[in-house]
Each structure stands twice: as structure tokens, then as C-alpha cells.
Amino acid sequence: MKEEYQYTPQDFKSDQEVKWCPGCGDHAILNSVLKALPVVARDLHYKHERFTFVSGIGCSSRFPYYMNTFGFHGIHGRAAALATGVKVANPKLTVWVTTGDGDSLAIGGNHFIHAVRRNIDINILLFNNEIYGLTKGQYSPTSKLGKVTKTSPFGTIEHPFNPGEVVLGARGTFFARSIDMELELTKDCLVAAAKHDGTSVVEILQNCVIFNNGTHADFAADKETRLERTIVLRDGEKMIFGKNRDKGLVQIGQKLMVVKIGEGGVTIDDILTHNVHEPNPGVHMMLVNMKYPNYPVALGVIRDVPDHTYDDEVRDQVEVVKSKRAINCVDDLLHSGETWEIK
Amino acid sequence: MDKPNIVELDDVVIRFSGDSGDGMQLTGTLFSDTSALLGNGISTFPDYPAEIRAPQGTVSGVSGFQVHFGNRKIITPGDYCDVLVAMNPAALKANAKWLKKGATIILDADLFTEKQIARAGFTTDDPIAELNLEHYNILAPSITSMTREALQGVNLDLKSVTKCKNMFALGMCFFMYDRPLEHTEHYIDKKFGKKSAEVATANKLALNAGYNYAHNTHAFANTYEVQPARDLPRGTYRSINGNQATAWGFIAASEKSGRPLFCGSYPITPATVILEELAKRKDLGVKTLQAEDEIAGICTAIGAAYAGNFAVTTTSGPGLSLKSEAIGLAVMTELPLVIVDVQRGGPSTGLPTKPEQADLYQALWGRNGECPLVVMAASCPSDCFHYAFWAGKIAMEHMTPVLLLSDGFIANGSEPWRIPSMSEYPKINPPIITKAPEGGFMPYARDEKRLARSWALPGTKGVEHRVGGLEKDFLKGSVSHDPNNHQRMVNIRAAKVARVQEFLPRQSIMGPTKGDLLVVGWGGTKGHLTCAVEELQAEGKKVSLCHFNFINPLPKGVREIFARFKKIVVCELNSGQFAGYLRTQLQEFHYEQYNKVQGLPFTVVELKEKFNELLKEE
Numbered sequence: 002m003k004e005e006y007q008y009t010p011q012d013f014k015s016d017q018e019v020k021w022c023p024g025c026g027d028h029a030i031l032n033s034v035l036k037a038l039p040v041v042a043r044d045l046h047y048k049h050e051r052f053t054f055v056s057g058i059g060c061s062s063r064f065p066y067y068m069n070t071f072g073f074h075g076i077h078g079r080a081a082a083l084a085t086g087v088k089v090a091n092p093k094l095t096v097w098v099t100t101g102d103g104d105s106l107a108i109g110g111n112h113f114i115h116a117v118r119r120n121i122d123i124n125i126l127l128f129n130n131e132i133y134g135l136t137k138g139q140y141s142p143t144s145k146l147g148k149v150t151k152t153s154p155f156g157t158i159e160h161p162f163n164p165g166e167v168v169l170g171a172r173g174t175f176f177a178r179s180i181d182m183e184l185e186l187t188k189d190c191l192v193a194a195a196k197h198d199g200t201s202v203v204e205i206l207q208n209c210v211i212f213n214n215g216t217h218a219d220f221a222a223d224k225e226t227r228l229e230r231t232i233v234l235r236d237g238e239k240m241i242f243g244k245n246r247d248k249g250l251v252q253i254g255q256k257l258m259v260v261k262i263g264e265g266g267v268t269i270d271d272i273l274t275h276n277v278h279e280p281n282p283g284v285h286m287m288l289v290n291m292k293y294p295n296y297p298v299a300l301g302v303i304r305d306v307p308d309h310t311y312d313d314e315v316r317d318q319v320e321v322v323k324s325k326r327a328i329n330c331v332d333d334l335l336h337s338g339e340t341w342e343i344k
Numbered sequence: 345m346d347k348p349n350i351v352e353l354d355d356v357v358i359r360f361s362g363d364s365g366d367g368m369q370l371t372g373t374l375f376s377d378t379s380a381l382l383g384n385g386i387s388t389f390p391d392y393p394a395e396i397r398a399p400q401g402t403v404s405g406v407s408g409f410q411v412h413f414g415n416r417k418i419i420t421p422g423d424y425c426d427v428l429v430a431m432n433p434a435a436l437k438a439n440a441k442w443l444k445k446g447a448t449i450i451l452d453a454d455l456f457t458e459k460q461i462a463r464a465g466f467t468t469d470d471p472i473a474e475l476n477l478e479h480y481n482i483l484a485p486s487i488t489s490m491t492r493e494a495l496q497g498v499n500l501d502l503k504s505v506t507k508c509k510n511m512f513a514l515g516m517c518f519f520m521y522d523r524p525l526e527h528t529e530h531y532i533d534k535k536f537g538k539k540s541a542e543v544a545t546a547n548k549l550a551l552n553a554g555y556n557y558a559h560n561t562h563a564f565a566n567t568y569e570v571q572p573a574r575d576l577p578r579g580t581y582r583s584i585n586g587n588q589a590t591a592w593g594f595i596a597a598s599e600k601s602g603r604p605l606f607c608g609s610y611p612i613t614p615a616t617v618i619l620e621e622l623a624k625r626k627d628l629g630v631k632t633l634q635a636e637d638e639i640a641g642i643c644t645a646i647g648a649a650y651a652g653n654f655a656v657t658t659t660s661g662p663g664l665s666l667k668s669e670a671i672g673l674a675v676m677t678e679l680p681l682v683i684v685d686v687q688r689g690g691p692s693t694g695l696p697t698k699p700e701q702a703d704l705y706q707a708l709w710g711r712n713g714e715c716p717l718v719v720m721a722a723s724c725p726s727d728c729f730h731y732a733f734w735a736g737k738i739a740m741e742h743m744t745p746v747l748l749l750s751d752g753f754i755a756n757g758s759e760p761w762r763i764p765s766m767s768e769y770p771k772i773n774p775p776i777i778t779k780a781p782e783g784g785f786m787p788y789a790r791d792e793k794r795l796a797r798s799w800a801l802p803g804t805k806g807v808e809h810r811v812g813g814l815e816k817d818f819l820k821g822s823v824s825h826d827p828n829n830h831q832r833m834v835n836i837r838a839a840k841v842a843r844v845q846e847f848l849p850r851q852s853i854m855g856p857t858k859g860d861l862l863v864v865g866w867g868g869t870k871g872h873l874t875c876a877v878e879e880l881q882a883e884g885k886k887v888s889l890c891h892f893n894f895i896n897p898l899p900k901g902v903r904e905i906f907a908r909f910k911k912i913v914v915c916e917l918n919s920g921q922f923a924g925y926l927r928t929q930l931q932e933f934h935y936e937q938y939n940k941v942q943g944l945p946f947t948v949v950e951l952k953e954k955f956n957e958l959l960k961e962e
Contacts, residue, residue: 050805065810071802074812076673082640086647090606094802115636319626326627331596335763340582341381
């Protein structure tokens with residue numbers, strides 16, 4: 002007998018033809034999401050009809066059409082605002098936003114940071130390919146400095162945003178990072194995001210095969226490279242990486258440093274232990290800012306800190322005021338304050 | 345001491361004016377509320393600068409509050425005033441043009457110093473002569489110094505003491521029009537009493553000092569009586585302003601539909617009070633979200649509408665511009681949403697605190713693509729309740745965004761309102777679908793009567809569906825780029841809005857159904873147009889008024905009304921937008937226009953002048 006919260010990836014897949022380019026990283030992300038949702042439903046006791054996907058504009062924002070869930074394909078940059086309204090209106094829904102680096106960090110930057118600041122309980126999947134794909138190849142707010150694109154034929158002269166830094170700067174309570182090809186890791190990050198009460202941002206480093214192929218390749222090209230040039234962080238575990246698990250991170254003064262275990266007297270005890278729940282964002286900020294080649298790129302759940310959520314606060318405030326109320330209906334309201342009779 | 349003569353009057357207009365920190369809005373409101381409690385008809389008009397505290401003593405910093413009260417229903421705040429309270433030379437300069445011939449002017453003599461006179465921009469040291477006011481009834485008591493004297497025993501600093509001078513002036517006016525002080529004293533106790541008994545005492549002392557001063561010194565040759573209004577229907581009344589009425593109308597629509605109310609909004613003058621009023625109503629389960637910007641205001645509302653709340657967003661002209669793209673999204677997704685535009689002077693930032701009706705074209709057409717929605721307008725402070733309710737009803741039952749136009753004049757103006765019973769209002773029945781129909785759920789299938797699609801709320805099993813800004817398949821709602829499908833969808837969205845006409849009351853007319861001149865107006869000008877038309881009718885002229893609240897679609901019966909008049913004049917506070925609209929909708933008629941774009945309401949005098957001209961011409 003099928004249990005109440007038992008679903009398969011197929012249950013969440015719509016009948017619409019997937020129209021992303023062949024080889025696009027979005028296909029892998031879709032698969033990770035389809036794998037994650039049954040786990041989320043089972044672990045959190047969510048029924049299928051509670052899943053709602055909201056998006057803005059861009060390749061990533063076509064996502065809701067490919068999901069057999071409630072879905073809202075919004076307008077450019079506004080997904081976080083739309084999703085905020087959905088969640089406040091019905092806090093029982095599990096609300097997911099799919100967005101890109103242009104959608105969320107350029108035209109929708111304001112809504113993005115304020116959703117994070119309010120800590121409304123939504124899950125934001127930020128597909129970061131460092132380019133505008135749907136408009137065919139202009140630089141984005143995450144494009145590397147000097148990047149040559151159609152609108153920067155001589156290279157960009159703008160410093161890029163690092164999404165994790167933006168999230169932490171906006172007082173984010175949850176940030177995770179994965180790579181499109183790392184299906185299992187992405188799935189784990191999504192499940193953790195769903196379990197976090199508050200705004201969860203999962204940055205997925207995604208490859209645009211047509212307009213920005215290989216933008217993450219120097220550390221993400223293949224499994225081997227990723228083992229050496231990224232670090233998968235896990236709560237309560239030592240920050241170690243490398244094919245031989247022999248490299249780690251230590252803190253020296255104000256900085257992190259890569260060390261080799263066993264060299265120069267470094268032992269495993271010297272290596273930092275990851276704590277996702279640390280309210281002080283200091284180490285988390287250093288982790289999200291690690292760049293190859295000086296550092297491995299940090300993946301996994303980097304920050305997961307409990308805090309009040311906006312939607313809970315709205316509900317609680319209404320309940321508290323209601324419990325002490327003198328006005329019970331509109332008739333009461335209309336007669337409140339000063340009134341007089343005309344006979 | 346002899347009592348002064350008591351003269352009975354039908355109606356009186358008082359204009360309180362002073363520096364924007366002088367408390368003139370409060371003074372005017374207290375006079376108005378006291379008169380309402382006595383049973384007078386009332387209409388008020390706050391006229392204040394956009395700056396919170398503009399440079400002291402300058403004309404640009406003058407804040408005014410006009411109250412018109414009478415022994416009958418009063419529908420305009422009055423063109424010109426019988427009494428002007430001017431707390432400094434700048435206030436006198438700014439408001440001299442609004443004086444009736446021979447009006448009473450109350451000045452604070454203490455402020456008519458060389459320095460203050462110069463700050464107000466007078467070129468001589470005699471403002472009275474410079475403004476040709478010698479033949480007016482001028483009273484110039486030393487209000488500031490008398491207030492200070494009266495408050496000598498109070499333990500407050502000089503600045504706080506001086507602030508009470510508005511109560512002194514109010515006390516004088518109360519004596520002049522034989523009004524009791526109890527309401528104001530009660531208000532003062534409530535407002536200041538908790539924080540500082542001393543401040544409350546000081547204000548009450550100043551109020552009484554002003555009253556006694558006027559009494560003891562025979563400041564006025566006459567005092568006046570204005571009897572309670574005799575033509576007001578029986579019932580329980582309250583005072584209400586347009587923004588409050590709008591907020592409460594939405595709460596009423598929420599109650600009658602059973603849908604929780606959500607307001608996503610961003611503060612903007614003169615609409616902010618709607619958001620503030622709604623924010624107070626957590627007791628009735630109202631959810632308000634002060635968004636990060638205008639766009640987020642409407643987008644959170646659209647999200648809430650998708651999730652099944654009765655969603656509204658409130659704004660003024662510049663904010664409506666920012667919301668345009670999202671309004672298109674609401675049209676495309678066919679979700680219920682009410683957008684309120686409390687119009688102000690434009691374009692751009694324009695005149696934030698001044699009334700104008702120049703957003704009509706933006707409301708009708710200010711979006712990309714073929715993007716029809718329902719446009720309606722409230723016409724006086726209290727009927728904002730009614731039209732906010734109807735906007736909600738239409739939005740939810742017809743599954744369409746509705747744009748409700750108000751303006752700074754009715755939004756800030758207040759009047760007595762006979763409190764309706766909610767049992768007089770109909771139930772609202774949104775087409776919510778509770779389970780998937782056999783054969784599968786079609787998100788864009790419509791009911792034949794209204795052409796509305798059903799409202800399938802997330803959380804409802806079996807009706808999972810996707811909506812969005814891309815063109816929809818006629819039935820399935822999935823993305824469609826098919827040319828013929830697009831044509832059909834454009835047509836059906838227009839037909840759905842046009843169909844709303846079947847559910848609107850027939851267009852009404854005030855006065856005989858045929859005649860020489862039909863005055864046409866819409867929205868917040870109703871009071872002034874009614875007054876002008878009534879006065880001409882009393883003179884035996886064949887003039888009637890056809891005033892519109894529903895603009896798109898127009899109600900039924902308009903053509904029949906228009907056809908029976910020799911001339912039609914469309915009056916509006918813009919350069920002729922409704923006239924232009926009528927020319928496209930009812931092309932067979934000739935429309936005269938009367939337009940004013942000064943950030944001011946019409947005056948009855950200028951309207952009558954125009955109508956008489958039109959009646960004379962052949």
C-alpha cells in the first residue's frame with residue numbers, strides 16, 4: 002500500500018517537453034529537484050499539492066512548466082516578491098523559487114535581498130551561469146571581471162557579485178552551493194534547504210553550454226578536478242578535501258589557509274570543523290568567498306542558522322491581536338470610535 | 345456683560361492656516377468633528393505642503409485645513425471662506441485669495457513682526473494694505489503671548505507652551521460658532537493624557553483661554569448659530585475620510601467573500617493611509633506587507649491572489665507607473681486583484697499633496713499589449729467604502745484585476761457617514777474550485793455567464809497547474825505561441841471585462857432626463873458638480889448631471905441619457921481624458937470640455953460660470 006507521503010520523481014514531472022538546449026546544466030538541476038522532492042515530502046510530511054514553484058524570467062525560470070506542481074512563471078526579477086505573497090497568503094505551502102544570476106542579482110536584486118532579510122520561509126534555487134542566456138549572451142552581475150561578451154566586447158569593467166556574500170550580507174540564515182553535475186550533492190542541499198525554516202538560498206553553479214561554456218570548468222570540469230579544487234562542507238566534520246583527503250583548511254589570524262595534513266607538523270586536530278549553525282557569519286563569509294586557485298571552492302551547506310521567519314511572525318501577530326480583540330467583524334469596525342445619532 | 349447678537353446661518357466655511365508645524369490639520373479636524381457631533385453636515389479639505397516642515401514662515405510652508413459645515417448635507421468643502429485663521433503672515437498671504445468678500449480674518453498679532461512679514465515675501469510692512477484687505481473684518485489678538493500668559497502655571501518649556509497657540513485659536517472659533525469644548529477636551533486627554541498630563545492640561549488651558557478671551561472681550565460683534573442638518577437620513581453616523589473608507593471597504597469585501605485580505609504596498613502620498621488603516625486590522629485577520637518597492641507591493645499581492653487571498657495594492661500615480669508590468673501579469677494570469685490609485689498632481693513626482701484626475705489614461709491603457717481591466721472611481725470620502733467593496737466583488741467574481749481611482753481630495757477629505765449595516769451588502773462568490781472535475785482540470789476553462797476562469801488554489805489536490813506571463817492555451821493554460829490562439833485569448837480577455845457591464849447598475853442621472861445642458865463628470869469632482877448643477881436647477885435652468893463611477897466598462901444606459909440633451913460638457917481635473925475616452929466609446933455625440941489642472945478642486949463659482957456660458961451660446 003502506498004503511504005501518504007510517498008512519491009516518486011515521476012510524480013513531480015509535468016508532461017511538457019523540456020526545451021532547454023542539449024547539454025545545458027539545467028537538465029541536471031531538474032533531475033536533482035525531481036529526486037529531492039520525494040525525500041522532502043516523505044521527511045516533512047508534505048502532500049504533493051502543497052508544492053508550489055515560482056519563477057521570474059530567464060532560462061532557469063522556465064522550470065515551473067516542467068514540474069507537475071502548482072507553478073507561477075512570473076515577470077523578470079520578481080519571483081522572490083511573488084513567492085513572498087504566496088507564502089504569506091498560505092504558509093502551509095512549500096514554496097520554491099527558481100531563478101538565475103540576472104533575474105535575482107540584477108533586475109530582481111532588491112526583491113532578492115529583502116526576501117533574505119525578512120527570512121520568509123521559501124527555497125530559492127539560484128542557477129548561476131555568469132551570463133544572460135535567454136537574451137543570447139550578455140554579461141551578468143556574476144560575470145568575471147574582464148569577461149568579453151556581446152555587450153562587453155572589450156571586457157567587463159564591473160566587479161561581479163558573489164551570491165553567497167550577498168546572501169550573508171543580507172543577514173541570510175541559509176546558504177548552500179552545488180554544481181549542476183553533482184546531482185547527489187544538489188539533492189542533499191535542496192533537502193536541507195527545505196528543512197530550514199526561513200529563506201534558503203542554494204546557488205547552483207550551472208554551465209551554459211551555448212554562451213558561457215566552461216565558465217566554472219577550472220575547478221568543476223570533471224570529477225577528478227572537483228575533488229582537488231572544491232571542498233564539500235559537512236556540518237560537524239573537518240574541512241578536508243582532495244583526492245587523498247589530505248588537504249584541509251585552518252584559520253590563521255583573520256584568514257583561512259589551505260594546509261596539507263602531515264606536512265609542517267599539521268595534524269587533523271588543527272583543521273577547522275564546519276559548524277553550519279554558528280550565528281556569527283565570519284567563517285561562513287570566508288568560506289563563500291574562497292576562490293580557485295588560492296582556495297578550493299566551497300560546496301555543500303555553508304550556513305544554516307535558526308531564526309524567526311516572516312510568515313510565522315505574520316501569523317503569530319494576527320493570532321495575538323485576535324485573542325485580545327474588541328472588534329470581531331466589519332459591523333464592529335464601522336461603529337468603533339466616535340459615532341452619533343441622527344433621529 | 346452683554347451677550348453679542350446671535351445670527352443664524354445656513355452654512356459656514358472656515359479655513360485654518362499656519363506654518364506646517366502649527367497643528368492646523370488637527371485644529372481643523374477637531375472643529376470639524378465637534379460640528380459633526382452637533383449634527384451639522386460637513387465636508388473638509390486639507391491643503392498641505394509636500395514637505396513635513398517646510399521653511400518656517402514662508403508661503404511654501406503654509407498648511408491649511410478648510411471645513412464647511414451647515415444645516416443640511418454638505419457636499420463640498422466650499423470655494424471661499426467666511427473665516428480665515430492665519431497664524432502668521434505667510435498663511436495670510438497664501439490664503440487671501442480664498443476669502444469671501446468681507447470675511448472675518450483672525451490673525452496672531454505676535455507673528456506680524458517685521459521679520460515674519462519679510463519672510464512671507466511682503467514688499468511693504470503692511471500686509472493688510474498690500475493684500476487690499478482693509479475692508480475685511482480683521483481681528484488681531486496677540487495669540488502667542490496670551491497663550492503663554494494663560495499657561496504660566498504649567499511646568500513646560502517655552503517651546504511646548506507656544507505650541508498650544510493653535511488651541512487658543514480653536515477656542516476662539518468655538519465661541520464664535522457656539523460649539524462646546526467637551527469633545528476637544530476629551531480628545532486632548534486621550535491623545536496627550538497618557539504621555540504627559542502636563543501637555544494635556546496646557547492644551548486644555550489654551551483652548552479655554554481662547555474661548556474666554558473671545559467671550560470676555562466681545563471680540564466678535566456677532567456670534568453665529570448653525571443648526572443641525574435637517575435633511576440627513578436617520579441613523580448612526582461617524583466621520584470618515586476617503587482613505588479610511590477605502591481600507592474598510594476592502595475588509596468588508598474580505599468578510600463577504602470569506603477570503604483573507606492581503607495588502608502588499610509601498611508608502612506613497614496620498615495613498616499611504618490605506619496601508620496604515622489596514623495594518624491596524626490584525627484583529628480582523630488582515631495581512632499587510634510593506635514591500636521594498638512599488639513593484640514588490642503588487643507582486644506580493646499577485647502571489648497572494650494566486651494562493652487564494654483577496655489581494656490589494658495601494659499607490660498613487662508614480663507608483664502606478666512602476667506597477668504597470670505587473671498589472672499586465674495579473675491580466676494575463678486572470679487573477680483577482682484590486683489596485684488603488686489615489687491620484688495626485690503629475691507627471692513624475694508632480695504635486696504629491698494636490699488633487700488631480702490625470703491618471704485616467706494610465707489606468708485605462710498604461711500597459712504593453714492588449715491589456716484590458718476594469719476601471720472604476722470613487723466620488724466622495726464615504727463612497728470610497730462602497731466602491732472598494734465593489735472593486736473587490738468584481739475582481740473576485742470575474743477573476744480580473746480592477747483599478748480603483750481615488751484622488752488626494754476625497755482621500756484626505758472627510759464627511760459624516762451614515763454607517764451601513766453589513767447585512768445591506770451582498771455576499772461575494774469567488775469561483776473557487778475545490779476538486780478536479782472529471783476529465784481533468786482545465787485552468788482556463790470559463791463560466792459562460794461571466795467568462796471568468798476558476799480560481800484553483802495551491803493546496804487543492806488534483807488541480808495543480810501553471811500560470812504565468814506567457815500567452816496561454818485557450819483551455820489548458822499551458823504556453824501557446826499559436827497565432828489563432830493568441831487572437832482568441834486577446835478577444836476573450838476583452839470580452840470578459842466588457843461582460844462586467846451586465847453586472848453594473850444602470851447609469852443614473854441627477855435632475856431631469858432631458859434638457860439644454862448635461863454636465864458629465866467622474867470620480868472625486870462629484871460634490872462640486874452636484875452643487876453647481878443644483879444651484880442652476882434652482883434658478884430654473886435645464887441642466888442635469890451625469891456622474892460616472894464605472895469607467896471601463898461604462899454602465900448601460902449612457903447613450904440614452906446623452907441623446908436627450910442639447911449640449912454635453914465633460915468636466916474633469918485634467919486636460920480632457922474622460923472626454924477623449926467618451927469620444928472613442930460614444931462617437932455620435934459632441935463633447936464640450938471644462939478642464940482644470942492646477943492641483944486644486946473645481947470651485948462651484950467657476951463651474952456655474954462655464955455652464956451659464958454654454959447655456960447662452962447657441
